[in-house]
Amino acid sequence: MPEARRVAVVTGGAQGFGRSISVGLAGTGVDILVVDLIEAKETASEVETYGGRAVSLVADVADPGSTERVAALLQQEFGRCDILVNNAGIYPNVGIDEVDFELWRRVHAINLDSQFLMVKAVLPLMKQGGWGRIVNITSNSIGLVIPGLAHYMSSKAGVIGFTRGLANDVAEHGITVNAVGPTASKTPGGLAIIDEEHIDALAQAQAIKRPGTAEDVVGTVLFLAGDSSGWVTGQTIMADGGLVRL
Numbered sequence: 001m002p003e004a005r006r007v008a009v010v011t012g013g014a015q016g017f018g019r020s021i022s023v024g025l026a027g028t029g030v031d032i033l034v035v036d037l038i039e040a041k042e043t044a045s046e047v048e049t050y051g052g053r054a055v056s057l058v059a060d061v062a063d064p065g066s067t068e069r070v071a072a073l074l075q076q077e078f079g080r081c082d083i084l085v086n087n088a089g090i091y092p093n094v095g096i097d098e099v100d101f102e103l104w105r106r107v108h109a110i111n112l113d114s115q116f117l118m119v120k121a122v123l124p125l126m127k128q129g130g131w132g133r134i135v136n137i138t139s140n141s142i143g144l145v146i147p148g149l150a151h152y153m154s155s156k157a158g159v160i161g162f163t164r165g166l167a168n169d170v171a172e173h174g175i176t177v178n179a180v181g182p183t184a185s186k187t188p189g190g191l192a193i194i195d196e197e198h199i200d201a202l203a204q205a206q207a208i209k210r211p212g213t214a215e216d217v218v219g220t221v222l223f224l225a226g227d228s229s230g231w232v233t234g235q236t237i238m239a240d241g242g243l244v245r246l
């Protein structure tokens with residue numbers, strides 16, 4: 001009997017890094033559930049070109065009710081969950097004088113609380129399978145001097161702490177947990193807040209002197225989402241052209 005196809009949940013998979021990661025995973029024979037605030041039609045059709053199955057859920061990953069819907073949909077459509085990529089995030093560039101508590105909370109809710117909620121939603125199914133890979137997207141900005149990102153850096157440093165702690169709790173179930181940190185890149189979200197010249201200028205400080213694109217994190221995520229990374233857990237890899245060293 002052929003082995004059953006693995007299933008991955010990718011948050012924020014309608015565009016940017018999440019879309020490239022979804023398509024990259026589909027290329028390795030994985031079916032995808034995309035959870036995003038917006039319809040993920042293009043991602044779904046690209047996944048299908050690999051012969052994979054794509055299910056798209058329009059939902060806010062920072063809302064506990066939505067992540068319960070994710071759990072129900074996974075059970076109903078696939079009956080399993082092998083991989084979770086916690087990618088959805090926002091990065092408003094706002095100086096600390098203008099950051100009010102509402103913005104602070106929103107950034108933490110979407111960038112960090114959502115990762116906790118998604119983990120809680122998928123863990124029961126992942127444990128049943130006895131194998132799992134959780135990849136949390138952080139950011140190399142936590143090692144850089146970029147004004148206006150205190151709220152964002154706080155949430156992304158939290159992602160690294162959550163990754164380290166969670167790795168300890170789930171290892172006995174065959175589940176690894178790691179984080180990947182991209183650099184300022186030419187994704188739709190990146191280009192909405194940083195102009196192209198700034199991304200090009202930042203690239204000159206990298207070891208590899210070209211600007212990052214949505215495809216540049218895919219290889220690292222695929223490694224951490226696959227069988228060959230089974231001895232790696234609790235780690236953070238900066239996939240950033242060699243800009244920030246941990």
Ligand SMILES: NC(=O)c1ccc[n+]([C@@H]2O[C@H](COP(=O)([O-])OP(=O)(O)OC[C@H]3O[C@@H](n4cnc5c(N)ncnc54)[C@H](O)[C@@H]3O)[C@@H](O)[C@H]2O)c1
Pocket residue numbers: 011012013014015016017018035036037038059060061062087088089090091110137138139140141181182183184185186187188189190191
């Ligand atoms: N692009 C960069 O420069 C850069 C650099 C370092 C880290 N990152 C991180 O990479 C991740 C993806 O960034 P991107 O550049 O691809 O962003 P993007 O804005 O291009 O795409 C993000 C996707 O997430 C979705 N999303 C946002 N909030 C959501 C929510 N509450 N619920 C469900 N979906 C939601 C959006 O609709 C969008 O489709 C983020 O976590 C970001 O912090 C980005």
